[in-house]
Amino acid sequence: MADQLGRFAWYELLTTDVAAAGAFYRKVVGWGVTDESTPELPYTMLRNGGTPLGGLMDLPEEGRRSGATPRWMGYVAVDDLDGAAAQIRRLGGTIFVPPTDTNIGRIAVAADPQKATFGLIEKPTYGRWKPGRLDEPGRVGWHELLAADRTVIFDFYRELLGWQKADAQTDPADWYQLFSAGGQTAGGMLTKLSSVAQPCWLHYFNVDDIGAATKHVNAGGGRILQGPIELPDGCWIARCVDPQGALFALQGAQGHAGIEPFSASEVGWSAKWGGIASQGRIVLPKPKR
Numbered sequence: 063m064a065d066q067l068g069r070f071a072w073y074e075l076l077t078t079d080v081a082a083a084g085a086f087y088r089k090v091v092g093w094g095v096t097d098e099s100t101p102e103l104p105y106t107m108l109r110n111g112g113t114p115l116g117g118l119m120d121l122p123e124e125g126r127r128s129g130a131t132p133r134w135m136g137y138v139a140v141d142d143l144d145g146a147a148a149q150i151r152r153l154g155g156t157i158f159v160p161p162t163d164t165n166i167g168r169i170a171v172a173a174d175p176q177k178a179t180f181g182l183i184e185k186p187t188y189g190r191w192k193p194g195r196l197d198e199p200g201r202v203g204w205h206e207l208l209a210a211d212r213t214v215i216f217d218f219y220r221e222l223l224g225w226q227k228a229d230a231q232t233d234p235a236d237w238y239q240l241f242s243a244g245g246q247t248a249g250g251m252l253t254k255l256s257s258v259a260q261p262c263w264l265h266y267f268n269v270d271d272i273g274a275a276t277k278h279v280n281a282g283g284g285r286i287l288q289g290p291i292e293l294p295d296g297c298w299i300a301r302c303v304d305p306q307g308a309l310f311a312l313q314g315a316q317g318h319a320g321i322e323p324f325s326a327s328e329v330g331w332s333a334k335w336g337g338i339a340s341q342g343r344i345v346l347p348k349p350k351r
């Protein structure tokens with residue numbers, strides 16, 4: 063557990079069709095999908111090989127009535143959930159679900175002061191393995207915060223989770239702040255455009271072949287919103303939406319399936335996807351295949 067503290071340790075997809083979503087991600091990312099339901103709670107497990115990675119749950123009816131849409135949520139491991147929840151409130155965040163015992167461990171669901179939602183987890187039931195490399199196929203390899211103002215939100219996560227600023231490998235762009243958790247560069251933060259209604263976290267799933275994965279996205283009823291795009295370090299990324307409407311991203315090597323690359327004539331790029339736009343340069347750790 064000590065190896066996981068401050069890191070994303072679990073992921074959940076709240077969706078309107080669990081069976082269809084499970085089949086979709088099995089084809090796109092290669093995850094195993096198993097029914098781990100109990101009489102009290104329907105729950106579908108996602109596994110990378112034999113290792114539990116996350117879960118699928120029905121989007122609660124109450125949430126649907128209030129306008130909630132399918133979405134991915136990452137849980138960060140903490141050793142004192144009650145203390146972390148109290149600190150979130152002191153730092154200007156919001157607690158949506160107070161510390162609660164669940165099938166995956168003791169959790170809380172929160173929002174940062176700019177309203178991006180995330181989860182916290184204490185003593186995760188399935189997340190006690192030693193963290194591997196972020197570039198391993200099938201795992202979540204990058205975490206990106208689309209913030210209302212990334213220049214001020216970093217301090218919230220630093221004080222709450224101990225995250226540190228990390229430097230880009232080359233020519234760091236001042237619009238994109240890399241961060242490290244537990245000494246490992248795990249993601250980045252950028253300021254969203256005004257056209258984006260709500261700050262959010264975007265999670266990148268590692269694939270061996272970005273061309274094959276994006277073809278599975280289209281064949282499975284999802285959509286490619288941007289990409290595939292080759293980044294300066296040789297990694298390819300694509301931002302996508304699944305058939306039920308949840309945003310996610312893919313990253314990986316070009317592979318042998320062939321791709322239809324996003325039109326970009328230079329390293330600097332500007333592209334809109336589903337109302338979200340980014341400008342500038344991104345430098346991510348290059349996947350090692």
